Amino acid sequence: MKFSIQINEGPYQHQASDTAYQFAKAALAAGHEIFRIFFYHDGVNNGTRLAIPPQDDRNIVALWTALAKDNDLDMVICIAAAQRRGLMDADEAKRQGLDADNIAEGFRISGLGQLIEAGIEADRLVVFGA
Numbered sequence: 001m002k003f004s005i006q007i008n009e010g011p012y013q014h015q016a017s018d019t020a021y022q023f024a025k026a027a028l029a030a031g032h033e034i035f036r037i038f039f040y041h042d043g044v045n046n047g048t049r050l051a052i053p054p055q056d057d058r059n060i061v062a063l064w065t066a067l068a069k070d071n072d073l074d075m076v077i078c079i080a081a082a083q084r085r086g087l088m089d090a091d092e093a094k095r096q097g098l099d100a101d102n103i104a105e106g107f108r109i110s111g112l113g114q115l116i117e118a119g120i121e122a123d124r125l126v127v128f129g130a
Contacts (some may be wrong), residue, residue, distance in 0.1 A: 002033045004118035009129030010045035011060040012053070016129030017046050021063055023126065028071050036074045036118040037064075039107070043129060044082045047075070047107035061104050068106035075107045076114045 005024060009016035024034055039046050051061050068075050077087060086102075089109045093101040103109065119125040 001027075001123045002035050002121070003027055004035045004122035004125045005037045006115065006118075006125060006127045007037065007039050007043035007046060007129060008041045008127065010042040011051065013042070014129055017043065017060050017064075018058075020126075020128040021060065021067065023128070024067060024073075028067075034071070034073055035122045036076060036114065037068075038076050038078070038115045038118055039081075040078045040115065041081055041129070042085070044077045044085055044087055047077045047082075047104050048087055048102050049104035050102045065104050065106040073106075076110045076118075077103065077107050078115070079109045079111050082109055 005020055007017055007020045011017045024037065027034060045051070046061060046064055048061065053059050064075065067073060079092070082088070088096065088098060088101045089103040090101045092109055093099070
């Protein structure tokens, strides 16, 4: 089965990101395909490279980055939600006249069209978080 995943909650205020990560990991281990993971609303905060959790806590951003790298996953951050929360890739930062970017490795910024395509291309779109 081909899945797409939408994550609407940030990495540390709700369990949605952890649950989505475990779901993605289990789906891949079971031989399923993941077409795309789309981070929306506060879920875009899963893609910041500037988050530094305490040493005794899990680093969900690093977990997502490793999963994407190991499985060649397409992880998309919604551009509108990202801009509202101060997340920029290098191109968007330059376009906005900013001197820094903060998107973690393995993530990319794009629009809602990527979510629509994810829903069309997958057998199931699984949504985590409100």
